[in-house]
Amino acid sequence: MGNRVRVAAAALLLGCSVPAAAQQAGPGGRTLYEAAYFERYSPSSALEIVRRVPGFVLELGAEDVRGFGQAAGNVVINGNRPSSKSDTLEAILARIPANRVARVEVGTGDLFGSEFSGRAQVLNLVLTSGGGLAGTVTATARRDYTGQITPEGSVSALYRRGASSFNLSAGYNNSHTPEEGIDDVTALPSGALLEHRRKINDISEREAFLSGSWEHQGGANRGAHLNFRVERERFELDQTNDVFPVRGPIRDDRLGQDYRTREFELGGDVTRPLWGGAIKLIGLATRRHRKEAEFSFNRIQGDVIGGYEQNVESQRDETLGRLVWSTPNAGGWSVEAGVEAVLNSLDSDVNLFELDEQGDRVRVDLPIDQAVVKEWRGEAFYNVGRSLSPTVRIDLGFTFEASRLTVRGDTEAERTLRFLKPKAVLDWRPKGPWHAQVSLIRTVAQLDFEDFISSAELTNDRVNAGNADLVPQRAWEGLLTVERTVLGDGLAKVELGYNLIEKVQDRVPTPEGFDAPGNLGTGRQAFVKTTVDLPLGSVGIKGGRFTWNTMFQDTSVEDPYTHRNRRFSGLTSWSYELGLRQDLGKFAWSVNYTASPREPYYWRDEIDAPNGREPFINAFVEYRPDRATTITLGADNILDVPGTRTRIFFAPDRSNPDPYQREFRERNGHVTAYLRFKRSFG
Incomplete structure (x- = not known):
């Protein structure tokens, strides 16, 4: 076996390949995998197929990112990105039966739209045109260390008739994750023990959901989609805490959390031919209501001697529209242009109370605990690309983003932000196993509305103050990706990145003596990622x-307290x-x-x-x-x-x-x- 391992390592280093590579070359430098390639894994869903594509790492996208363009993952279906955000890519792929997948295509992001620019790998799942009903039933039972058995399950069905497809999925996600452990509090520099704690956490999370979609394919550049999702989620934590101070009486503290969430999403898109290309209109509306109740009690022999209670109620809404026109050939260039408009809001009410030794509740005023945050954001984008030679492609683009942000409630803040975000991507795919891509992109991070609101972290006995003056960090991001097929259908990939970041979003001091999310100075981030996927x-x-995936990174920014990097x-x-x-x-x-x-x-x-x-x-x-x-x-x-x-x-x-x-x-x-x-x- 040792000799065989050395032979395999030599093959990787020297770039040798073996016969019977399953992938094929496709148009635009895409790598194709026919459905027969995945039969050895006996997949039941498209998700299991995607996870078996050599060297491909599934990125789900960011559900909490506002807007549509910046929330993209790295998978499209029949060349189109799903017009949904609350349904994750995992959930969407899991309800597509494996026998409805014709093939998988892997190519650079610029082949699939501006949302994917700069990505070396985006996967296109091509479905068959077969009709009838297909689906999957899944049931799972988990047993934790306490002996409790927790069941969950889901069922999904896809029905296709003519040009229309209907997909429906329902499920119950259920987890019970008890933990046990200790805390030790010691004095420094002596190391003397001050307090020992024995803790048991009983954590439960339950989610019931119903989601569905309708798709109509009427031919080239003629299609429509409609999708919805309804879900209810509950998270509960019950902590028992036996506290043994070196000095003072023994306590039996308690901590409890009960978070309940309701969410509804409705979205869709329509595509029609226009001016030698296609115009696509996307609409999406999401409504999310959340209630949080938590307490932290200090007790001696069952009597409460102090603690805190906190109740949070929030409503988070998003409504967006996106209009995109694209053509694969305008004077030899592929062209994409569009606009997006989004309205986001967060209405949050935080109430924190301290309990005295008599059990009376005393309201604790936080810097910003009642506030309504609204953002009206719009962007316009234009992207072009073309092949400079049979092996080299260039893609250029820019996005202009403008937003108006208001904060009302315990504080008043209002500002208008404008950003120009250019990008350039050069892709090199010579004949043979090599592929390289270099990109330079200007990015602007999004603000988390929760960062504007103050709240207490009872599990950590500290306050996270809000900051109404927070602004988004912005960066120049450079990335070099080099990959090579090895040992037939294996892949080795290296990514080298360097980001120069202005106004780094981190933590800053507040005038009230807390700290809060805020902006530091200019920082840097350098990283190297490797991916190796080898047949044996x-x-x-x-x-x-x-498979082997590694990441090493170095970041540096000046600290506002120590003034050191x-x-x-x-x-x-x-x-x-x-x-x-x-x-x-x-x-x-x-x-x-x-x-x-x-x-x-x-x-x-x-x-x-x-x-x-x-x-x-x-x-x-x-x-x-x-x-x-x-x-x-x-x-x-x-x-x-x-x-x-x-x-x-x-x-x-x-x-x-x-x-x-x-x-x-x-x-x-x-x-x-x-x-x-x-x-x-x-």
Whole structure:
């Protein structure tokens, strides 16, 4: 086996290939995978097909990003992006039966519209024109370490008749994730123990949904779509906390959270021929209502001696329209032009109360706890592209964005923002296995409306102040992507990026003595990402594949307290994921290994570094009694590795370089096992 591994490594480094590559060359430099390529995996849905495309990493897009253009993932269906945002790409792909997929095409983003410019890989899922009914039924049962079994399930159906397709999906997502762990609070620099806590978290999250769509394909540049989604979601956390101070009485603290969300979305689009191309009108409306109730009580022998309660009610709405005209050939150039208009609003009411020793509630005024945030935003864009030679393509474009933002309530703020966002992409695809792309794009980040509103974090005993003066960061982003097919249908890819970022969005001090989301100075971000997807038949593992994804990045910006350069809050310095899978007819198995360090957040008086966990291993085995049925038995966190978090405290703030206290947290959900049954029909 050692010799075989060395042979495979040499083949990768030298760029050797083996016969029987499954992919084919398509128009515009696209790589094609016919449906027969995926039969070895016995997929039941389009989602499982997409996950088996060599070297392709699914990006879901950002549901919370306002507007349509910037929320794109990296998958289109029959050349069109789904006109939905609350339905994730995973949900949309999961309800398309695998037997309705004719082929998969992978190409550069500029082939599929301005939303994907600068992406080296976008996947186009081409569906068959077959009629009739097809669908999938999925049922899952999970068993956590407490012995509780939690069921969930979904059913989706696709019916096609003539030029029309109807898709309906309903489901119940259900998770129960108990955790147990400890907190240790120590004095610094001595390391003396101040307080020990034993905690048990009982976490439940339930979501019921109904979604559907209608599609009509009337020929070239003649189509229409209509989609909707209704969902209700509830998140609950109940924490018991036995507290053992070194000095003082033992306490039995409690923490509870109950979040309830209702959401409705209706969207659609119409495409018609115009001036030798196509004009497309997209409309989308989303309404989301959320109620949050939480409490944190300090108790001695069951008697409440203090604590906090917080209630939050918010309504978040979005209404948008987008008009796009495109043509594949205008004097040798592909052209796309359009406009988008969006109205977004957030109406938030936060009420925080402190409980005294008698149990009376006293209102705590936060800097901005009642506010209505509105944004009227419009953009116009123009993009052109053409082939400079049989192997080189250039794409150019610009977007002009203007918005008017108002904040009303506990504070009054109003401003108008205007940005010009040019871009240039050069793509090189010579004959053979190589492909390279370089891009330079001007980007402007979106503001999170929640950052305007103050609220308490009872789980962390701190206040996150709002900032009505926050403005979006903007950046010049450069990216070089080089990829090569190896070992037949394998792929190796390297991405090198450098971003120069102005007005970095991070955390800043407030006049009230808190800190809040705000803007720092100019910062930089440099990263390298690698993707390797290799077939293992040449080293004697029939039906095997090995995947490797890594990311290393360095960020730097001046800290407002220490005035020294530090990393951006919330960004890890590295991560990697290794996967090994083997498909053997009716049987398959997979092991997946992920790791990453903590992600520090730089608050006014602390450095909070959560999410430390290494290694984290998931595995499953599958049995396929027939082509329509898959039975999967799997386990998450099979090495029983806990997650950790470290908080370092400073007084009065981080301008003092010597911390006075450290809090270490450890949480473990232990091993979770699941059994999943999938059955496709039609």
